[in-house]
Amino acid sequence: xxxxxxxxxxxxxxxxxxxxSAMLEGWLAKGLPASSVWVVDPKPSDWLQSTGVNLxxxxxxxxxxxxxxxKPQMMADALxxxxxxxxxxxxxxxxxxxxxxxxxxxxxxxxxxxVRAMPNTPAAISKGITAIVGNAKAGSRSLDEAETLLSAxxxxxxxxxxxxxxxxxxxxxxxxxxxxxxxxxxxxxxxAQGLPExxxxxxxxxxxxxxxxxxMQAEEDPAQLRVNVTSPNGxxxxxxxxxxxxxxxxxxxxxxxxxxxxxxxxxxxxx
Numbered sequence: 001x002x003x004x005x006x007x008x009x010x011x012x013x014x015x016x017x018x019x020x021s022a023m024l025e026g027w028l029a030k031g032l033p034a035s036s037v038w039v040v041d042p043k044p045s046d047w048l049q050s051t052g053v054n055l056x057x058x059x060x061x062x063x064x065x066x067x068x069x070x071k072p073q074m075m076a077d078a079l080x081x082x083x084x085x086x087x088x089x090x091x092x093x094x095x096x097x098x099x100x101x102x103x104x105x106x107x108x109x110x111x112x113x114x115v116r117a118m119p120n121t122p123a124a125i126s127k128g129i130t131a132i133v134g135n136a137k138a139g140s141r142s143l144d145e146a147e148t149l150l151s152a153x154x155x156x157x158x159x160x161x162x163x164x165x166x167x168x169x170x171x172x173x174x175x176x177x178x179x180x181x182x183x184x185x186x187x188x189x190x191x192a193q194g195l196p197e198x199x200x201x202x203x204x205x206x207x208x209x210x211x212x213x214x215x216m217q218a219e220e221d222p223a224q225l226r227v228n229v230t231s232p233n234g235x236x237x238x239x240x241x242x243x244x245x246x247x248x249x250x251x252x253x254x255x256x257x258x259x260x261x262x263x264x265x266x267x268x269x270x271x
Contacts, residue, residue, distance in 0.1 A: 006036065113134070131165065
């Protein structure tokens with residue numbers, strides 16, 4: 001990232017909250033010069049002010065990339081200020097939930113290269129996963145640029161169509177909250193079986209983190225890993241008979257949860 005179009009022509013980061021800060025930290029760590037970055041944020045953190053980036057300064061006329069990381073409700077005020085950069089070479093990458101590519105095209109112009117991205121909160125520790133999809137104008141070069149930028153905070157996958165963003169939102173976008181709640185529930189269940197709260201929480205956190213790391217590193221798929229730890233008529237099988245119940249188990253519950261998140265994502269996109 002030290003060389004190339006972004007370092008030469010500049011990158012504008014619109015909004016620098018938790019997600020924007022995580023990405024900026026990743027870019028700077030990978031060698032993007034602070035002098036090549038312009039950040040627009042009304043309430044800059046002490047950390048942001050210490051980075052040496054161009055902060056709330058006059059923006060370059062045609063930066064390589066504008067990364068939009070403002071909250072969706074702030075979009076209507078923020079985006080029109082960048083209208084002059086539309087219909088040109090500047091690539092717009094959005095990590096704003098519920099804001100469609102069509103919305104950007106309406107504000108910036110239909111010839112603007114636009115990539116829509118759905119990251120998740122583990123990006124804050126560079127363990128995120130982000131799904132991206134571009135408009136017709138974006139092309140492979142723009143998708144490559146977006147992937148390079150977003151890979152600073154974790155893995156990147158490409159979607160074949162924008163409609164898949166809603167399902168991604170339901171699985172990985174909102175998914176960390178499901179896992180956090182599972183940790184809460186495991187700990188509470190441990191307390192119900194007689195463990196002290198602090199110990200139950202320590203066990204639950206470490207178990208979920210360890211199982212996740214194992215699932216990422218193991219050659220077997222999660223279904224096989226589950227089989228591997230399930231002895232016939234043992235304790236794990238007793239628990240799984242509850243969790244894998246066809247009507248009240250994990251699968252029907254999570255299908256409903258992911259569908260609810262995806263439906264809400266569609267509602268937000270449709271205003």
